[in-house]
Amino acid sequence: MxxxxxxxxxxxxxxxxxxxxxxxxxxxxxxxxxxxxxxxxxCSGLGEKKFSLTTFPAGENYEPSMVVLQHIPVKSVCAHHLLPFIGEATVAYIPDELLCGISKLSRIVDYFSRRPQVQEELTSDIANFLCENLAPQGAGVIIKATHLCMAMRGVGHDGVMTTSSLKGSFLRESNVRAEFMALAHTESLNKL
Ligand SMILES: [Zn+2]
Incomplete structure (x- = not known):
């Protein structure tokens, strides 16, 4: 509380x-x-108010394909030192019967970022939330972040930590995983 x-x-x-x-x-x-x-x-994500996701039924003629949102800002604090870790997330899913607005993928990352935690669990919490709320064919989350607890103390190096969480077809099917990895590594529009 x-x-x-x-x-x-x-x-x-x-x-x-x-x-x-x-x-x-x-x-x-x-x-x-x-x-x-x-x-x-x-730490607003620790409050009573839970994030609720608005979903839409996919049209009858829609053939599910991968939805990917890249370069979502991640700003959180580490559970071990209460120092910031800052970076970017890529969030993707293949719908089954439900879709969500693309900006909601960004809001999910924002909601779960706002509490002290470890990056590994933030990554899987976002993927689990997508699975619980959209029941997709599969989902994937990649987070890359620099941890100030490593840069400002201890070894004193910046480093970039990468974590991933794959669910459903992203985990089971190598071609889906390969498509996700390829799309996750494309450059942002302003760098093209
Ligand atoms: Zn730390």
Missing amino acids: VDKDKVLHGVQMLLDGLGVDLQNKHFQNTPERAANAWVDEI
């Missing part, structure tokens, strides 16, 4: 523990600002 007062108190404790002067003009309202950002934005 989300409790903004506890988050605010926690930020005060963090800064106090670091020896930061909370009376300094730059820090006076920092606990409130940080609590608002963590609760209302960075």
Whole structure:
């Protein structure tokens, strides 16, 4: 359960523990600002409100083929250090009887990104959500991200971590998987 007062108190404790002067003009309202950002934005996916997906029945003459959305921004925080990981997702599915608006694929990524987690589980949570809500023939999600917990501490290298989650025909059929990988690696329009 989300409790903004506890988050605010926690930020005060963090800064106090670091020896930061909370009376300094730059820090006076920092606990409130940080609590608002963590609760209302960075971790809004932890709130009570669940994401609901609007679906549409596919037309009778529609022959299901792969739908791919690339370059979806991913901005989340890692579960282990509470530092950001930032990158891009590719989300794809082959419909069976249901379709969803293309922007919803972006909204699903946004919704699941807004909480502390590990990239591996974010990737599979998005794929599972697609399967539960669209019952597609198959689905695939690839996320590439740079983790600031690796860049700002520890080894100090940027690196790009790639995770994937494949479901249904994406997992079972090598030609479907090959099509997904080919489409997932095409350049964005402004680079063509
Ligand atoms: Zn981390």
